[in-house]
Structure formats: C-alpha cells, structure tokens
Amino acid sequence: MELLKKKILDEGIALDKNILKVDSFLNHQVDVNLMMDISTEFYNYFKLKKINKIVTIESSGIAPAFATAYRFNVPLVILKKQQSSILSDELYETKVHSFTKNSDYMLTASKKFLNQGDNILLIDDFLANGEAVLGASRIFKEANCNLAGVGIVIEKSFQPGRDKIEKMGIDIYSLARISKLDKNVIEFK
C-alpha cells in the first residue's frame, strides 16, 4: 500500500534493528483517513471470505480493526491483555510472549463474544514473531471459530511471524512489508 509506505518513510522512527515507532499515525495519534484507506485495502482482499467478525488485540490494533469492522459492517471484538491469569468459566485465556516488552501476558476473551462457527478476520498493527496472532488463534480454536484470515498493517518480514502463520495454512495479508530496519533505516521488501 503505497500511501502507507510513504507515511512510514515520512513519519516512522526506526529505533534500532527491531523496533519501528509509528506513534504519529497508528499507535498514539491516529490518522483516521489513513485508517479508512487501510480498511478498504483489507476489505478488497478479504471480501469474499464471508467474514462475520473482526477481532483485534488491545490496544494498538484497535484503530485499523475498528475501521475494518465498519467497512465489513460486522462487530469488532477486542482481545484483552491481562497481567496474570484470571481463570474463569466465562473467559478464554492463553499465555503470550510480548516481543516489544520481552515479557508474558495473558490474552483473554469473554466467551459470550466468540461463538461457534464465527468466521473471523484478525487485524493487528504489527507482525513480528507472530506470538500475538498464534495466541489469538488458540483462543479461536477453543471457541470453535474459524480464523479466515489475518490482516497486518506493518509486517517486519525479517522476523519469523509470517512463516509461522503461513505454516498453519492461514491466509495473511500485510499492507507494508519491511525487509530491514536499523537506526534511521527503513527498507521495504
């Protein structure tokens, strides 16, 4: 997506070989027009998949996921991150390792918002090691939902997330694929 790539080059800050900051349009301040354009890209790619629910992971996936849910005219479900396990009959939960924080968290969803047979499009802001997507997919499996596709705004293709998701046979579409990061260096695949 050329507009997104331009935005990343103009406003993204590569902190080091691993982390890209996009606080001015995605993670802190949000460019709402860009989010609507992003939603159209995801809609065009996944529109034949009979998606009935968009799911994201709090908090930075919410803006693009909200726009995409609006575009598909389906509900948005936000998976929650908890510090520790809060085992409950009402919740699905699974442990996920955070790439950016280098620590674990519990990903949870209320059972009432994921229903058997749901055909889900998972939207997230970044794909790095794929742990967030894999954690979400474990929850969908437990809930007997189908993960019909994964839409990623920014994929860091030099990290193993895409491989892991493709190996599971899941359709993944990333709007910008970064092949190299370094201090003040951003290169696309």
Ligand code: 5GP
């Ligand atoms: P993964 O589970 O794929 O390793 O990491 C995905 C999550 O980590 C994303 O939801 C995102 O919040 C965060 N993340 C990973 N890499 C980056 C990055 O370079 N910049 C920012 N801002 N967040 C990242």
